[in-house]
Amino acid sequence: MHLSDDERFLGVAAALSRKGMEAGAGGPFGAVVVLDGRVVGEGWNRVTSTNDPTAHAEVVAIREACARLGRFDLRGATIYASCEPCPMCLSAIFWARIDRVVFANTREQAAAIGFDDALIYEQVPLPPAERAIPCEHRPLPSALEVFRAWAEKPDRVPY
Amino acid sequence: MHLSDDERFLGVAAALSRKGMEAGAGGPFGAVVVLDGRVVGEGWNRVTSTNDPTAHAEVVAIREACARLGRFDLRGATIYASCEPCPMCLSAIFWARIDRVVFANTREQAAAIGFDDALIYEQVPLPPAERAIPCEHRPLPSALEVFRAWAEKPDRVPY
Numbered sequence: 001m002h003l004s005d006d007e008r009f010l011g012v013a014a015a016l017s018r019k020g021m022e023a024g025a026g027g028p029f030g031a032v033v034v035l036d037g038r039v040v041g042e043g044w045n046r047v048t049s050t051n052d053p054t055a056h057a058e059v060v061a062i063r064e065a066c067a068r069l070g071r072f073d074l075r076g077a078t079i080y081a082s083c084e085p086c087p088m089c090l091s092a093i094f095w096a097r098i099d100r101v102v103f104a105n106t107r108e109q110a111a112a113i114g115f116d117d118a119l120i121y122e123q124v125p126l127p128p129a130e131r132a133i134p135c136e137h138r139p140l141p142s143a144l145e146v147f148r149a150w151a152e153k154p155d156r157v158p159y
Numbered sequence: 160m161h162l163s164d165d166e167r168f169l170g171v172a173a174a175l176s177r178k179g180m181e182a183g184a185g186g187p188f189g190a191v192v193v194l195d196g197r198v199v200g201e202g203w204n205r206v207t208s209t210n211d212p213t214a215h216a217e218v219v220a221i222r223e224a225c226a227r228l229g230r231f232d233l234r235g236a237t238i239y240a241s242c243e244p245c246p247m248c249l250s251a252i253f254w255a256r257i258d259r260v261v262f263a264n265t266r267e268q269a270a271a272i273g274f275d276d277a278l279i280y281e282q283v284p285l286p287p288a289e290r291a292i293p294c295e296h297r298p299l300p301s302a303l304e305v306f307r308a309w310a311e312k313p314d315r316v317p318y
Contacts, residue, residue, distance in 0.1 A: 014302035028309040048316040051231045053255040066210045082302040091247030096212040101294040104302035113310045120253045135260040143173035143241040143263035150187040151272045157207040
């Protein structure tokens with residue numbers, strides 16, 4: 001049987017999801033970042049084993065790919081995820097300038113086994129003060145002054 | 160002058176934003192996680208200096224707080240951020256079960272100095288296939304099988 005690249009890399013992501021789960025690393029999620037036809041970052045969920053709520057498979061794979069490539073963006077890359085990325089991972093994918101996402105299981109299938117992103121999808125677009133976690137705006141001159149200093153900083157590195 | 164706890168901790172977040180910027184660590188953003196009246200995690204943006212697009216101030220502060228406390232949730236905590244959290248950080252705050260967010264600068268003020276979250280706010284709620292970064296659903300039996308195995312795993316750690 002001939003597998004397409006997409007099928008092959010998605011299969012690697014699924015295999016990592018199983019590996020991480022069986023090792024007790026965290027939830028059953030895996031991901032790989034692929035650039036120019038090769039895997040440059042691998043990840044599986046490590047939330048509970050490393051006490052890091054941000055250690056989702058996609059975030060781990062992005063961090064590994066960037067570290068390996070020595071860059072803070074992944075233009076031209078595809079990320080393959082065993083499950084639809086949650087809003088945190090999706091936003092990380094945008095910040096990393098990844099070109100394309102391919103995923104296998106859906107958010108509904110994740111919800112059915114206890115991982116429910118629906119609340120976060122609902123909450124992100126709300127006005128800050130109306131969220132389930134209240135987000136209070138308190139203007140502070142010393143904080144705004146740092147923004148002004150950034151705008152005038154000659155050696156700033158944009159991203 | 161008497162400062163409230165909120166003013167004091169927000170001032171610490173602003174000071175970290177300046178420290179990180181001046182050190183060339185990354186963008187002008189700082190954050191602290193506070194639990195029971197003390198700082199348990201500090202962060203400033205390190206995207207460009209560590210080649211990590213997920214190293215926003217809030218994510219760094221959450222990771223540090225969780226590592227220090229030896230837990231993967233931060234129930235009862237408040238996060239103080241020098242700027243309104245982006246969708247990635249906001250989602251991380253939800254995953255970390257933080258109780259409350261206090262921020263100084265707004266997303267509009269961030270956009271004015273070149274950090275524009277608006278695209279990501281727009282994109283997160285869209286159907287996956289309609290996003291600027293296309294998110295393609297490719298069902299894969301081996302991925303779904305791992306979800307089934309998780310549901311039956313006797314020693315799984317929920318989060």
